[in-house]
Amino acid sequence: MSQNSFYITTPIYYVNSIPHLGHAYTTIMCDIFKNYHQHLGEETHFLTGTDEHGDKIDKSAKEQGMTPQQLVDKNSQAFRDLLGPIDCKSDDFIRTTDERHKKVVQTILQKVYDKGDIYFDEYEGLYCLGCERYLGQDELVEGKCPDHQKVPEKISEKNYFFKMSKYWDQLKQHVEANPEFIKTENYRNEVLGLLKMEPQDLCISRPKERLTWGIELPFDKNFVTYVWFDALINYISALGYPEGDSFKKYWPSSHHMIAKDILKPHCVYWPTMLMSMECPLPKQIIIHGYWLVDESKMSKSIGNVVDPFKYCEKFGSDVFRYYLFRAMSFGKDASFSHEDFIAQYNADLANKVGNLYSRICGLLRKNNENKIPDLDIKQVTSPLPAAFEVLQRESAAAMKAWKPHEYANSIISFAESINKYLDETKPWSMLKKEEEKQQAFGVLKTALEGVRIIYCFLAPIMPKTTKTVLLELGIDPEDIPNQRKIFFALSNNAPLPEAPTGFPRLTSEE
Numbered sequence: 001m002s003q004n005s006f007y008i009t010t011p012i013y014y015v016n017s018i019p020h021l022g023h024a025y026t027t028i029m030c031d032i033f034k035n036y037h038q039h040l041g042e043e044t045h046f047l048t049g050t051d052e053h054g055d056k057i058d059k060s061a062k063e064q065g066m067t068p069q070q071l072v073d074k075n076s077q078a079f080r081d082l083l084g085p086i087d088c089k090s091d092d093f094i095r096t097t098d099e100r101h102k103k104v105v106q107t108i109l110q111k112v113y114d115k116g117d118i119y120f121d122e123y124e125g126l127y128c129l130g131c132e133r134y135l136g137q138d139e140l141v142e143g144k145c146p147d148h149q150k151v152p153e154k155i156s157e158k159n160y161f162f163k164m165s166k167y168w169d170q171l172k173q174h175v176e177a178n179p180e181f182i183k184t185e186n187y188r189n190e191v192l193g194l195l196k197m198e199p200q201d202l203c204i205s206r207p208k209e210r211l212t213w214g215i216e217l218p219f220d221k222n223f224v225t226y227v228w229f230d231a232l233i234n235y236i237s238a239l240g241y242p243e244g245d246s247f248k249k250y251w252p253s254s255h256h257m258i259a260k261d262i263l264k265p266h267c268v269y270w271p272t273m274l275m276s277m278e279c280p281l282p283k284q285i286i287i288h289g290y291w292l293v294d295e296s297k298m299s300k301s302i303g304n305v306v307d308p309f310k311y312c313e314k315f316g317s318d319v320f321r322y323y324l325f326r327a328m329s330f331g332k333d334a335s336f337s338h339e340d341f342i343a344q345y346n347a348d349l350a351n352k353v354g355n356l357y358s359r360i361c362g363l364l365r366k367n368n369e370n371k372i373p374d375l376d377i378k379q380v381t382s383p384l385p386a387a388f389e390v391l392q393r394e395s396a397a398a399m400k401a402w403k404p405h406e407y408a409n410s411i412i413s414f415a416e417s418i419n420k421y422l423d424e425t426k427p428w429s430m431l432k433k434e435e436e437k438q439q440a441f442g443v444l445k446t447a448l449e450g451v452r453i454i455y456c457f458l459a460p461i462m463p464k465t466t467k468t469v470l471l472e473l474g475i476d477p478e479d480i481p482n483q484r485k486i487f488f489a490l491s492n493n494a495p496l497p498e499a500p501t502g503f504p505r506l507t508s509e510e
């Protein structure tokens with residue numbers, strides 16, 4: 001059953017921040033992978049949502065003179081409102097304040113407690129409010145949390161602990177035996193490094209004297225659940241764990257996409273929690289790097305955030321999605337710069353894709369009444385069917401390996417081979433001679449099939465433009481799963497648009 005399904009999740013975002021490019025990136029990438037798997041004919045499920053409990057929310061609500069519930073309702077909506085402008089279509093949006101979620105968290109806590117995997121103890125540690133977790137000495141840089149640039153607070157209190165150490169070796173063996181479990185490779189090594197350290201247990205509660213904004217422990221009313229133990233469970237509570245049909249259908253093909261900031265909770269806490277509750281582990285955890293601005297991680301606390309709404313409004317969501325998809329070498333950090341955004345757009349979309357389509361249409365407008373030539377191009381000898389095979393092979397390998405930038409590269413290389421084919425055959429010269437006209441039409445129609453294929457492959461990334469262009473070519477956008485597999489599909493004599501959709505060149509002032 002799991003073979004034909006594909007479940008992908010974003011982290012659930014903290015609602016004390018406003019959505020910025022970093023959040024938009026992970027959500028867009030998940031949406032693109034979901035679309036891609038849909039085009040492969042799989043049944044997909046895409047989950048995103050918001051993480052709403054914890055110290056930070058409680059503090060910000062007090063500062064803003066609101067109740068925590070009022071604050072989370074307002075801010076969760078901002079993350080939901082991001083989806084439309086970035087053109088992401090999630091199948092579900094989970095909030096950790098949803099009753100459906102709270103119920104599952106409590107069921108799991110009780111199960112793990114009854115199993116003897118939770119104990120009560122006193123603990124003193126260094127707590128980073130930004131990370132909402134205790135940090136080890138080895139994680140500090142010059143005594144500070146490297147992500148939040150703050151000295152963590154020394155806290156000592158009685159709490160409940162999860163016996164994470166009990167599952168440490170089992171997890172290590174799983175990571176070692178399954179090279180695909182954690183992608184990309186550099187982060188897998190980082191996790192193996194963490195697992196070489198002394199096994200740790202995890203503090204999973206907060207006393208109500210200090211914090212009330214959380215899910216009450218089912219076995220002790222004086223405590224609420226630690227946010228990470230609560231939040232990670234969203235991935236299965238949203239599917240109706242343990243009995244829900246969606247859980248049975250999608251969990252075996254689960255993929256969590258995150259950035260490296262939350263590697264430890266996802267690659268250590270979560271799998272050990274699942275082991276304790278006797279639930280299979282996610283299929284893959286996919287980790288990407290940071291978007292940086294001037295060498296610093298983009299974050300609200302530093303104040304260097306790029307606003308995704310503005311970019312989508314000005315340039316359209318497709319163009320923004322394309323840039324993010326193409327420009328970050330997945331797994332590594334990338335710097336966001338407006339100049340680079342414009343340069344990449346011009347180099348790929350304006351010069352190689354849009355220009356190609358408009359050149360072909362221009363010649364057919366002048367010489368063939370703006371129609372697709374009426375001829376069988378199966379007989380035309382051209383390098384494009386072979387280039388198409390390369391595209392199919394390379395793009396599939398790139399997506400399987402979670403290397404989206406390489407998927408984009410394979411499309412652009414294919415566009416380059418079509419441009420080269422035109423430059424070499426020069427149909428504009430052939431059109432001047434009556435006896436070479438048919439040959440020129442053969443070239444143009446073959447190249448136009450190439451344009452159709454480019455858009456079928458761009459479809460997961462740029463759904464809107466793809467839909468428009470395919471309709472212009474007389475192709476049903478619903479048929480993409482089939483269209484992306486074939487080289488010959490255009491209808492003879494179908495009319496072409498007067499003004500084909502393209503990508504006008506931009507200057508960096510724009």
Ligand code: MSP
Nearest residue numbers: 011012013014022023026051231232259290291298
């Ligand atoms: N609430 C937790 C996650 C719980 S999941 C069970 C959390 N929230 S967060 O709002 O801080 O979101 C972190 C995630 O946002 C990152 O893992 C990443 O997906 C995305 N990003 C936030 N800033 C980013 C960059 N500057 N660059 C890339 N991704 C970024 O952690």
